[in-house]
Amino acid sequence: MKTTILLLVFIxxxxxxxxxxxxxxxxxxxxxxxxxxxxxxxxxxxxxxxxLKERFKAELKDTSSFTNPYDSLSKQITIKQxxxxxxxxxxxxxxxxxxxxxSTTFAQFRTKSNEIKFINLEEISADYDEDLYIxxxxxxxxxxxxxxxxxxxxxxxxxxxxxxxxxxxITDNTLVKCDSIFGNKNEIDVGSxxxxxxxxxxxxxxxxxxxxxxxxxxxxxxxxxxxxxxSWKLTKSGFEKKN
Numbered sequence: 002m003k004t005t006i007l008l009l010v011f012i013x014x015x016x017x018x019x020x021x022x023x024x025x026x027x028x029x030x031x032x033x034x035x036x037x038x039x040x041x042x043x044x045x046x047x048x049x050x051x052x053l054k055e056r057f058k059a060e061l062k063d064t065s066s067f068t069n070p071y072d073s074l075s076k077q078i079t080i081k082q083x084x085x086x087x088x089x090x091x092x093x094x095x096x097x098x099x100x101x102x103x104s105t106t107f108a109q110f111r112t113k114s115n116e117i118k119f120i121n122l123e124e125i126s127a128d129y130d131e132d133l134y135i136x137x138x139x140x141x142x143x144x145x146x147x148x149x150x151x152x153x154x155x156x157x158x159x160x161x162x163x164x165x166x167x168x169x170x171i172t173d174n175t176l177v178k179c180d181s182i183f184g185n186k187n188e189i190d191v192g193s194x195x196x197x198x199x200x201x202x203x204x205x206x207x208x209x210x211x212x213x214x215x216x217x218x219x220x221x222x223x224x225x226x227x228x229x230x231x232s233w234k235l236t237k238s239g240f241e242k243k244n
Contacts, residue, residue: 027060028073035077035093043098050095054105057091064117067109081138087111087171088149090122092135100158104134112174125169125178132156133165139203143239146170148179150210152201161224163192164201166210168239182239189233192217194224208235209243 034056038049060066067089071080078093089109097103109119133153141148148170156162166189168179180187191199193215201212210233215224233240 025073027063027066027069028071031057031060031071032073032077035074039077039096043096046096057107058119061091061107061109061119067111067117079135081135083138083140083149085140085147087147088138088140088169088176090135090138090151092153094134097132100156102132102134102156104132104155106133106135106153108169108176110171110176112171114174116174118174118176120176125176137203139205141168141203141208141235143168143170143179143182143235144237148182150203152203154199154201156195159222160195161192162195162197162199163190164199164212165190166201166203183233184240184242191215191231192224193228197224197228209233210235210240 034053038046038053041049074080078091081090081092082088087110090106091109092104092106095103095105106122107119108122108125109117111117132155134155135151135153137150137152139150139152141150148168150166150168152164152166154162154164166183167187168182169176170179171177178187183189189201189210189212191201191212191214193199193213197213197215199212199215201210203210212231213228214231215226215228217223218225230244232243234243
């Protein structure tokens with residue numbers, strides 16, 4: 002009797018572990034794919050990238066992916082989720098061997114009709130910069146409606162780096178980029194030399210977006226060391242520049 006009970010406990014435990022592993026199959030599959038992509042030489046990685054994107058899109062088509070914690074995958078790529086759980090971003094470095102940084106970002110979101118959809122952020126607007134790597138996602142309120150502040154960084158040839166802040170919202174069952182959010186502008190774009198520290202960040206406590214702005218010397222074609230601290234305060238209708 003004791004042996005039978007022990008055997009039953011073992012079988013139930015094994016089934017439980019197996020079930021858990023099956024639930025995490027997607028996490029393991031994508032993790033192994035990204036590990037292969039990162040370990041490959043640059044020429045091979047360039048051939049893997051299109052396949053990797055297609056595999057990722059196939060995963061996002063499964064609506065259960067929206068609540069998958071991706072414990073292992075989150076160690077390979079950046080995953081950001083809004084505080085209201087309506088928007089999730091997946092971002093990774095494309096390993097471009099040129100002087101321009103490139104990355105991929107997929108947005109997965111829940112619509113008002115409770116559908117789970119996804120889109121490549123590059124497809125939202127023609128002016129989206131594909132080398133923007135996402136570092137922060139914040140839910141904010143504008144006109145009593147949920148909006149999403151996204152901050153990213155990138156780099157170009159000529160030893161330049163930059164950070165950008167944009168605001169998106171979920172409307173008409175899609176994700177759109179908002180206009181005239183920062184005064185009459187639809188984004189904040191700040192540059193510096195590679196050694197500069199822009200340090201763009203948003204404080205939920207003070208509802209303020211801050212960063213260091215560097216002067217650009219037109220004659221030299223380069224950013225100089227002088228910088229000033231810039232602040233934008235979130236108001237009911239958008240961000241208002243304070244200095």
